[in-house]
Amino acid sequence: MSQESDPQRIAIVGGGWAGMAAAVRAVQAGHAVTVFEAARQFGGRARAVPLMLPDGRTVTVDNGQHILIGAYTECLRLMRVVGVNPDQALLRLPLALTFPDGSGLALPDWPAPWDAAAGILRARGWGWRDKWALLRTASAWQRAGFECDDQLSVAQLCAPLTPRLKDGFIEPLCVSALNTPMAQASARVFLRVLRDAMFGARGGSNLLLPRTDLGTLFPDSAARWLTQRGALMQLGARVTRLQHGARGWQIGGEHFDRVVIATSAPNAAQTLRESAQAAPDVVARAMRDWAGVAESLTHEAITTVYAQVTRDHPKPGPLLRAPMLALPSNAHAPAQFVFDRDAITPAAEPTRLLAFVVSTSHGPRDALAAGVTAQAQSQLGLRVQALATITDKRATFACTPSLRRPPAHIAPGLVAVGDYVDGPYPATLEGAVLSAAAAA
Numbered sequence: 001m002s003q004e005s006d007p008q009r010i011a012i013v014g015g016g017w018a019g020m021a022a023a024v025r026a027v028q029a030g031h032a033v034t035v036f037e038a039a040r041q042f043g044g045r046a047r048a049v050p051l052m053l054p055d056g057r058t059v060t061v062d063n064g065q066h067i068l069i070g071a072y073t074e075c076l077r078l079m080r081v082v083g084v085n086p087d088q089a090l091l092r093l094p095l096a097l098t099f100p101d102g103s104g105l106a107l108p109d110w111p112a113p114w115d116a117a118a119g120i121l122r123a124r125g126w127g128w129r130d131k132w133a134l135l136r137t138a139s140a141w142q143r144a145g146f147e148c149d150d151q152l153s154v155a156q157l158c159a160p161l162t163p164r165l166k167d168g169f170i171e172p173l174c175v176s177a178l179n180t181p182m183a184q185a186s187a188r189v190f191l192r193v194l195r196d197a198m199f200g201a202r203g204g205s206n207l208l209l210p211r212t213d214l215g216t217l218f219p220d221s222a223a224r225w226l227t228q229r230g231a232l233m234q235l236g237a238r239v240t241r242l243q244h245g246a247r248g249w250q251i252g253g254e255h256f257d258r259v260v261i262a263t264s265a266p267n268a269a270q271t272l273r274e275s276a277q278a279a280p281d282v283v284a285r286a287m288r289d290w291a292g293v294a295e296s297l298t299h300e301a302i303t304t305v306y307a308q309v310t311r312d313h314p315k316p317g318p319l320l321r322a323p324m325l326a327l328p329s330n331a332h333a334p335a336q337f338v339f340d341r342d343a344i345t346p347a348a349e350p351t352r353l354l355a356f357v358v359s360t361s362h363g364p365r366d367a368l369a370a371g372v373t374a375q376a377q378s379q380l381g382l383r384v385q386a387l388a389t390i391t392d393k394r395a396t397f398a399c400t401p402s403l404r405r406p407p408a409h410i411a412p413g414l415v416a417v418g419d420y421v422d423g424p425y426p427a428t429l430e431g432a433v434l435s436a437a438a439a440a
Helices: 017-028 075-079 114-122 128-143 163-178 187-198 219-228 265-276 281-295 365-380 430-440
Strands: 009-013 032-037 050-054 058-062 088-094 097-098 104-106 209-212 232-233 241-244 249-252 252-257 258-261 299-309 324-326 337-340 353-359 382-399 410-411 413-417
Touching: 009 017, 009 249, 009 252, 017 032, 017 075, 017 219, 017 430, 032 219, 050 097, 050 382, 058 353, 075 104, 075 219, 075 430, 104 114, 104 163, 114 128, 128 163, 163 187, 219 232, 219 413, 249 258, 258 265, 265 281, 281 410, 299 365, 353 365, 365 382, 413 430
Parallel strands: 009 032, 009 258, 032 232, 258 413
Antiparallel strands: 050 058, 088 209, 097 104, 097 324, 241 249, 249 252, 299 353, 299 382, 324 337, 337 353, 410 413
């Protein structure tokens, strides 16, 4: 996708965040682009869905509540490229991992790392032993350049911290960033995220909460931008086989100089195994090797329960003390976070809609919805009615120590992009779009 003397014909298979980022970069480099998307809408696993409220109104939500942070510079850059103003589309807040009782960490809007130091010293519900342990340990991480043994788990990395810090800070931070429990999560990747977010540029740790649906935030806006510049956008076009030829690749009999696979790891592996059957030996072997690595990834689910606070709730104003709160979670209280949708995206008539996020979720959806309903009553003092429970069974790969991820390069003229492709970040929107930058 780099700039070359002659424009290339490039096929992008998959219209999620990674695929659309790759398409934007290719068009900017002067190439002719065709995007093939199997679904009837762009966005992949981060897309908009309609939700009907009990009063008959329909609101647009996402197939899962997402958070961006200020350190996601590539996401923010691409939004601006395709005409989205992040200052309007995102609610920016200083990082806060606070609980319903007000305890937890809240950073001031100061330059890094002074914001982190001040937040630790001011943290409510933490004793001086907790604060000193975190300051001392974080300083050691910084002196080590935020590097550690690739075999370490987050739990092992954070062994010097107190139980209160592990349960009330590290665990929710780890599951929100890596969607993997700290006992199984990669310490090396965790430190990379921590470095960029809390010890990087000013505002890197800020929470960015989408005021609009994720499709509008980038993929749909990118599709319009690409169409205006001559790219071909094909929805409902599932690609199951690539044909290798002397001049490049063919999809459905159409020739392309290069192909970018931008589907999920399981779908990409299946496509490559099917395509390898008719490919030359060297190319077929490369396809199968790549597919084998992709198939070795294990995945974690994320469930979002959209619930409406009942009308008998007497409290005026915001439903929560902040637009986003961390929640104590256990087997009977599954959600780790809750979002006040009206505080993030004000409506002419309040929706009283909350989004409860269950990372690394397990069990049937009905049981998760019932658990969240009870959790809202016990932890927030709110009676809610669950309206929709959306589970993405393969929301992220399990970001474990010493994990081998598939590389961007598959074979000559054939590359992969996606949040699971080898890179510095876990399975996040920033990881997805960074993979497109790496492929370029």
